[in-house]
Amino acid sequence: MAKTASRLRKRTASSLWIGVYNCILVLLLPLISLILLKKWLCKPGYKKHFVQRLGIFNCNPLSACIHLHGVSVGECSAIAKLIPELRRQHPHLPIVFTCTTVAGSHYIERHWGGQVIHTYLPLDFQLTVGAFLNHFNPVLTMSVEMEWWPNLIRQARNRGSRVMLVNARMTERSKHRYNKMLGLFTFMVSKVHKILPQSERSYQAFRDLGVPPEKLMLCGNIKYDWPELKRADPTQKPARLTWVAGSTHDTEEVAVIVAHKQLLAHTSTAQLIIAPRHPERFEQVWQLLKASSLRCQRYSMQPEIDPTTQVYLLDTMGKLFSFYRAAHVAFIGGSLVKLGGHNPAEAVVQGAAVVMGSSRRNCEDICSPLLAAGALRDGQEPQQIAHSVLACWQNNANTVMQVKAGQAAIAAHDGALQKTTKQVLYQLQKAHQSKRKMHLYPMVIR
Numbered sequence: 001m002a003k004t005a006s007r008l009r010k011r012t013a014s015s016l017w018i019g020v021y022n023c024i025l026v027l028l029l030p031l032i033s034l035i036l037l038k039k040w041l042c043k044p045g046y047k048k049h050f051v052q053r054l055g056i057f058n059c060n061p062l063s064a065c066i067h068l069h070g071v072s073v074g075e076c077s078a079i080a081k082l083i084p085e086l087r088r089q090h091p092h093l094p095i096v097f098t099c100t101t102v103a104g105s106h107y108i109e110r111h112w113g114g115q116v117i118h119t120y121l122p123l124d125f126q127l128t129v130g131a132f133l134n135h136f137n138p139v140l141t142m143s144v145e146m147e148w149w150p151n152l153i154r155q156a157r158n159r160g161s162r163v164m165l166v167n168a169r170m171t172e173r174s175k176h177r178y179n180k181m182l183g184l185f186t187f188m189v190s191k192v193h194k195i196l197p198q199s200e201r202s203y204q205a206f207r208d209l210g211v212p213p214e215k216l217m218l219c220g221n222i223k224y225d226w227p228e229l230k231r232a233d234p235t236q237k238p239a240r241l242t243w244v245a246g247s248t249h250d251t252e253e254v255a256v257i258v259a260h261k262q263l264l265a266h267t268s269t270a271q272l273i274i275a276p277r278h279p280e281r282f283e284q285v286w287q288l289l290k291a292s293s294l295r296c297q298r299y300s301m302q303p304e305i306d307p308t309t310q311v312y313l314l315d316t317m318g319k320l321f322s323f324y325r326a327a328h329v330a331f332i333g334g335s336l337v338k339l340g341g342h343n344p345a346e347a348v349v350q351g352a353a354v355v356m357g358s359s360r361r362n363c364e365d366i367c368s369p370l371l372a373a374g375a376l377r378d379g380q381e382p383q384q385i386a387h388s389v390l391a392c393w394q395n396n397a398n399t400v401m402q403v404k405a406g407q408a409a410i411a412a413h414d415g416a417l418q419k420t421t422k423q424v425l426y427q428l429q430k431a432h433q434s435k436r437k438m439h440l441y442p443m444v445i446r
């Protein structure tokens with residue numbers, strides 16, 4: 001009787017929290033509608049497949065699938081590393097790959113379009129999520145980093161799907177936020193089968209919030225594990241100063257252009273490659289470059305860089321890695337604005353030193369060892385950016401040693417992908433066993 005009463009209390013508490021969450025969503029519906037309308041009007045790519053966000057799909061329904069979800073390019077490229085082994089081990093089980101941004105959609109279509117079924121994840125309302133799950137019937141649902149959607153998690157679990165959070169990240173800011181709504185966080189944790197934190201810091205943050213240790217497994221950060229990629233030699237760089245501003249956001253291009261003008265005063269042949277984070281901003285950045293009085297070129301008009309070009313706009317997706325390889329230094333975007341910074345490890349693996357602003361909360365776990373190795377320098381405003389880039393180039397021998405030390409720090413994450421894949425395949429096996437039991441005992445109430 002005591003156990004039954006305890007279960008009823010927990011079930012009532014869970015229903016209360018999800019009810020509060022759904023009431024808040026309904027109250028915010030006018031604001032959500034305005035945000036969607038603004039994106040519809042301002043972002044050309046947002047209109048494509050918009051109905052998928054409402055739970056309407058034009059592909060055939062599935063009897064079962066594996067569901068992978070990431071927010072945008074960085075998260076999608078991380079979780080996509082699991083796809084080859086999932087396809088090898090379960091070739092007849094379709095993979096549904098969802099995202100929430102236009103950039104993420106472009107990445108999936110370009111790199112995985114022929115191997116997965118791609119759609120946007122619908123808004124986290126009960127009806128839209130229910131329509132998604134009815135249509136695709138996932139046996140395993142995986143989100144990456146901190147993609148916590150209560151209705152998706154709850155309904156997927158209630159339908160017998162295994163639910164995982166892979167490469168899970170918990171910053172101090174996130175921990176403080178979830179601590180304020182601990183009831184809802186505890187509810188979501190109760191519905192998740194396994195959480196794979198990406199670092200000791202994230203693991204401890206989950207434990208501090210009350211996540212039981214049996215739900216956690218520290219696997220490391222798959223973003224920094226590239227078993228198929230040979231680390232570039234930082235000595236193999238062009239004679240002229242070449243630097244990349246990668247994954248930049250609004251206002252960051254202005255800062256790097258000003259910094260580049262200062263660099264040109266020291267070395268007139270310096271070359272800057274700018275790669276904006278979002279494709280819809282390519283034209284905006286191009287207009288900014290044309291007004292800069294510098295000699296500019298864009299990839300879409302002329303893929304080969306002219307030797308006289310001072311600033312080159314990389315207005316395409318999927319090429320940034322190769323440009324990092326040819327650069328002495330990479331400025332990592334998202335670090336001058338309040339976005340928390342993007343992944344600096346990609347540039348270091350390709351043999352480039354890194355300059356970043358102070359906004360690094362999304363990548364602090366890798367920034368700390370890179371800072372200690374000397375492979376990462378501060379650049380909060382144009383003059384400091386220019387000074388850091390020039391120092392890396394002028395002290396090349398020292399920079400090479402620091403980049404190699406940074407590559408060694410990244411190598412500490414080797415094996416994260418193997419551990420994560422092993423746990424994902426185990427959860428998939430458990431999902432199949434659960435489905436068989438539900439088939440044998442269809443009247444059992446779970």
